[in-house]
Amino acid sequence: MKKNIYKKGLVVGIIIIFFGLAVMPAIETSTLNDYPLPPPTPTEMILEQSIFRRSSIRDFTDELVTDEDLSTVLWAAYGYINDENRTVHGIDGIHAAHIYVLKEDAVYKYHALNHSLIFYKTGDYRDIGQYDAPIQIGLVWDKNKSSQENYVAAEIGQIGQNIQLMANALDLGTVVTVGWPLAEIGLPSNEVAKIIMPLGHPKYPYDFIYLPLVLSFLPRIKYSNTSLTTAIEERNEAIYWEDNLTKQEQTQAIWSSYGFSYLFDNSESSLDYYIRRHRTVPSAHGYYPLQMYAVTETGIYRCVPNIYNPLYGFITLIYEIFPKFPIPVLAFMLKIRKGDHREEMAQCSSQPSIASAPLLIISVLNLKKTKPIGCDDFSGEEFRWLWYFEAGASAYNVLLEATAWNLSANIVPPTNIESIRSLLKLNDNFIPLLIMPVGK
Ligand SMILES: Cc1cc2nc3c(=O)[nH]c(=O)nc-3n(C[C@H](O)[C@H](O)[C@H](O)COP(=O)(O)O)c2cc1C
Known part of the structure; x- marks a missing residue:
């Protein structure tokens, strides 16, 4: 009798493992799909006003950032303004940065050409940031694209500037922080973590x-x-x-x-x-x-x-x-x-x-x-x-x-x-x- 129960248990176990193995890749594949972003929304804010308002925000509410706002911030950061040119100037014509987006469910990489997020890794890594926020944006240097660290940093400076100007214009907030902890997400060996910018709704409204x-x-x-x-x-x-x-x-x-x-x-x-x-x-x-x-x-x-x-x-x-x-x-x-x-x-x-x-x-x-x-x-x-x-x-x-x-x-x-x-x-x-x- 006992033997039978064991046998049945073994069969059920094997079925579960088989079923699990069959389903797992399906889940992985579906998450691996691009996460398309909605089109960016133009802001009405006059340029000088947005430069006047540029300021660092370090305290955020729990309110989520909508995909529309995230899309607008990412486009400003590193999207395309026409078939050839990106929103920022590549020093000596070279673009050598990547953007990671750390969300509650997973880490994504911004794909500028498709204006989409590509799944990178499951898990919530947002606590690597200095400040708690619904989203953390990581900026990295791709050494395969340029060996000139300082000029890539100047490009990343432009990306960070647009993230901050656009976030402030949308009544969101952010701050530039040093990015070394971003290495914890497991970056490819040719990428070096530079900057992390939390993104969220300011706890204290702009005034x-x-x-x-x-x-x-x-x-x-x-x-x-x-x-x-x-x-x-x-x-x-x-x-x-x-x-x-x-x-x-x-x-x-x-x-x-x-x-x-x-x-x-x-x-x-x-x-x-x-x-x-x-x-x-x-x-x-x-x-x-x-x-x-x-x-x-x-x-x-x-x-x-x-x-x-x-x-x-x-x-x-x-x-x-x-x-x-x-x-x-x-x-x-x-x-x-x-x-x-x-x-x-x-x-x-x-x-x-x-x-x-x-x-x-x-x-x-x-x-x-x-x-x-x-x-x-x-x-x-x-x-x-x-x-x-x-x-x-x-x-x-x-x-x-x-x-x-x-x-x-x-x-x-x-x-x-x-x-x-x-x-x-x-x-x-x-x-x-x-x-x-x-x-x-
Ligand atoms: C490259 C860089 C790194 C920074 N690192 C940090 C940081 O690690 N933590 C932080 O709270 N602020 C950081 N800041 C933000 C500055 O502290 C902030 O810009 C400065 O105090 C001026 O304040 P404001 O931006 O509100 O005008 C950094 C800024 C830059 C440009």
């Missing part, structure tokens, strides 16, 4: 007050009539330019690269981080170690976006005492050389025709600012990519701003670092990162 307390001889930043979506879609790049720029156009481009917002951040989250007036790009540790230079027909200028920039500790103290104190922005351009040096500067780049541009903006890394006294030291070579990320985000803003003002810009790598230093009167504590020509 901005328009307060353009800007003391400057430069024209005031104006709103174009171009939306963020249109600027991304119609990004206009050139290698030759003909006409001059008005002072307004020049100021808009320079401001977009590294300026301050005209909005006062009145939200609760800003109180935690003492940042009430954000800048046009994020910066690792909030160090903001870049300096922007403008080379025009009349001379070379250092762009000073705010004189109290080095006084971060002092500003924090003021906000401790007066949390709502609307500190003004004091911006100006410091002339460091007379005369037209555009040709010399263009000869120090990989694209000498940029000499025809009426404005060359150069982003330069000030190494001293990557190791402020009493703070973590990020001046080493191994951290250099962080600053290229920031330079990429900044250069991308210039591309968008130029498009919004019917101008054309570009991103060109420097080739002769020593000569650029000498033109800008800088020592080897300064590293020129990218050159952005702007014109008509």
